[in-house]
Amino acid sequence: MSTATALQAKIINGVNVSALSDTIAAVKGDPTIAKFNFRATNKWMGGDRNRSTIGQFSGALQEHRVDGKTFDFENGEHPVLLGADRAPNPVEWLLHALIGCMTTTTAYHAAARNIAVEAIDSQIEGDLDLRGFLGISPEVRNGYNAIRVRMRVKTKADTAAIKALTAMSPVFDTVSRSVPVTVDIETY
Amino acid sequence: MSTATALQAKIINGVNVSALSDTIAAVKGDPTIAKFNFRATNKWMGGDRNRSTIGQFSGALQEHRVDGKTFDFENGEHPVLLGADRAPNPVEWLLHALIGCMTTTTAYHAAARNIAVEAIDSQIEGDLDLRGFLGISPEVRNGYNAIRVRMRVKTKADTAAIKALTAMSPVFDTVSRSVPVTVDIETY
Numbered sequence A, B: 001m002s003t004a005t006a007l008q009a010k011i012i013n014g015v016n017v018s019a020l021s022d023t024i025a026a027v028k029g030d031p032t033i034a035k036f037n038f039r040a041t042n043k044w045m046g047g048d049r050n051r052s053t054i055g056q057f058s059g060a061l062q063e064h065r066v067d068g069k070t071f072d073f074e075n076g077e078h079p080v081l082l083g084a085d086r087a088p089n090p091v092e093w094l095l096h097a098l099i100g101c102m103t104t105t106t107a108y109h110a111a112a113r114n115i116a117v118e119a120i121d122s123q124i125e126g127d128l129d130l131r132g133f134l135g136i137s138p139e140v141r142n143g144y145n146a147i148r149v150r151m152r153v154k155t156k157a158d159t160a161a162i163k164a165l166t167a168m169s170p171v172f173d174t175v176s177r178s179v180p181v182t183v184d185i186e187t188y
Helices: A017-029 A090-112 A159-166 A170-177 B017-029 B090-112 B159-166 B170-177
Strands: A035-044 A050-054 A057-059 A062-064 A071-075 A117-129 A144-155 A181-187 B035-044 B050-054 B057-059 B062-064 B071-075 B117-129 B144-155 B181-187
Touching (some): A035 B090, A050 B090, A071 B090, A090 A159, A090 A170, A090 B035, A090 B050, A090 B071, A090 B090, A090 B170, A159 B181, A170 B090, A170 B170, A181 B159, A181 B170, B017 B090, B090 B144, B090 B159, B090 B170, B144 B159
Antiparallel strands (some): A035 A050, A035 A057, A057 A062, A117 A144, B035 B050, B035 B057, B050 B071, B057 B062, B117 B144
């Protein structure tokens, strides 16, 4: 998507701002470039275990990772939730996705605004009441009822400016504003 | 949380249903047992790279993984999104969390209902319009605008029954119904 080479590129926060500007210009010229479709497959391995494969995706009018490259990761559950703790559980993975997205977004958007960031360290936690999942209390939701993020950022920008950047995060937007999830089941 | 031993336990779908029943009984007796708090820390490594550490959590009136055991995973971005594709990106990790949670939930809740499940294979995809993240179109959201799940389940139960089980998933609940995310920023 970029015509800027490494030699001539402007790099801020490790982000190629020249390429980012090229991307914005390209998307303004043709909004269909902005349409992305991300995918995963998953296979249950019994009990608490399942494995996702993340590979090909589309965006910028192309398919990517078409060489067969994949990332493969398991979900598990801790013994207190009747598993063997071979991998994080899904609600822990969600925290990884959210805090990672807020961090990347801060680095990228700060770069686009010419704000140097030297370090980002953060903590995230979520409260979950198992009475929802166990079907004991209909008024208790099954998922997280609250998530809290604390982020320390080494930068000359003020806290309000940085907080506004974190809120641009796609995963932050997805979980804090909800997304429709369509579910199609086939049994055999 | 369980008094059932492996020898006497009833196992369905690889899930210890005796222990699950014990858990439900315990939570009914003392709802504070149901309160869980999951956590991660994250460190930015420059550009598209950051690393989460998932360790200790609380639940069932105890702290768990107190021996220092952690799971460590990176976030990355593909070159089309100005990274080096060292790891899935955060919106891909979200799909892993969601499909894994729906799978585990189906296996556990089927077991609790005495429904045998022999296989679960699924596909998940999400649509994202980068015009939101790039700040080009205020009316375009930054996160996913739609997520679709297709799940094939080998079981004698009907599709409606299985679909109802998938909807019990904590991550499904979190992303399809939204959760408040509090963000506290410190700069230095």
